[in-house]
Amino acid sequence: DAKTTQPTSMDCAEGRAANLPCNHSTISGNEYVYWYRQIHSQGPQYIIHGLKNNETNEMASLIITEDRKSSTLILPHATLRDTAVYYCIGYTGTASKLTFGTGTRLQVTL
Amino acid sequence: ETGVTQSPTHLIKTRGQQVTLRCSSQSGHNTVSWYQQALGQGPQFIFQYYREEENGRGNFPPRFSGLQFPNYSSELNVNALELDDSALYLCASSLGGRWDGYTFGSGTRLTVV
Numbered sequence: 439d440a441k442t443t444q445p446t447s448m449d450c451a452e453g454r455a456a457n458l459p460c461n462h463s464t465i466s467g468n469e470y471v472y473w474y475r476q477i478h479s480q481g482p483q484y485i486i487h488g489l490k491n492n493e494t495n496e497m498a499s500l501i502i503t504e505d506r507k508s509s510t511l512i513l514p515h516a517t518l519r520d521t522a523v524y525y526c527i528g529y530t531g532t533a534s535k536l537t538f539g540t541g542t543r544l545q546v547t548l
Numbered sequence: 549e550t551g552v553t554q555s556p557t558h559l560i561k562t563r564g565q566q567v568t569l570r571c572s573s574q575s576g577h578n579t580v581s582w583y584q585q586a587l588g589q590g591p592q593f594i595f596q597y598y599r600e601e602e603n604g605r606g607n608f609p610p611r612f613s614g615l616q617f618p619n620y621s622s623e624l625n626v627n628a629l630e631l632d633d634s635a636l637y638l639c640a641s642s643l644g645g646r647w648d649g650y651t652f653g654s655g656t657r658l659t660v661v
Contacts, residue, residue, distance in 0.1 A: 472649060474649070479654070480654050481638050481639075481640070481653050482640075482650075482652045484651070525590060533604075534593075534603050535581070535593035535606060536583075536591075538583075538592070540588075540589060
């Protein structure tokens with residue numbers, strides 16, 4: 439499993455873009471970069487995943503560097519409801535487990 | 549479609565007792581995983597069940613055991629409870645081969661006193 443490194447916490451003003459970085463220098467060629475988030479008192483929620491190319495869905499965008507050693511999750515217009523812990527995970531898509539780190543606690547403020 | 553449902557939501561047990569936690573997987577999902585989340589930590593993988601068979605196990609002792617039923621619901625059993633077993637226990641379901649990840653329940657908060 440790839441070891442991922444994320445900042446412990448970040449702040450973002452409501453309405454601004456939140457850019458959450460993740461380092462995954464040991465990611466293997468068959469591991470996708472997955473992002474989950476966990477809002478207080480809930481289970482983790484899938485956000486997005488990607489292998490090499492940048493990806494976008496209704497929740498977020500994922501930018502992966504060409505060497506795949508790091509990525510950035512972008513929430514284009516953060517709201518108070520985006521306050522959560524965000525986890526970056528390397529995952530093959532077929533392995534039985536997700537390996538969570540301690541994630542980034544994003545606080546969105548007025 | 550219904551999501552993942554876990555019961556009970558909260559539970560208090562005494563050290564040395566046994567506990568059973570239950571999980572109903574999302575409709576159509578055939579794989580269930582269990583995770584333990586201590587306060588301030590990320591979830592840690594306990595084990596996974598696929599079509600009623602254990603399909604991977606994390607670094608947890610044998611007193612953590614599980615079952616998956618023909619309807620794909622699942623139970624997590626923990627024997628000889630220890631104080632360090634106090635945590636949020638999360639169940640996640642998926643349909644094997646899908647790439648959009650796992651669907652997690654809201655968890656069972658277990659407190660061992």
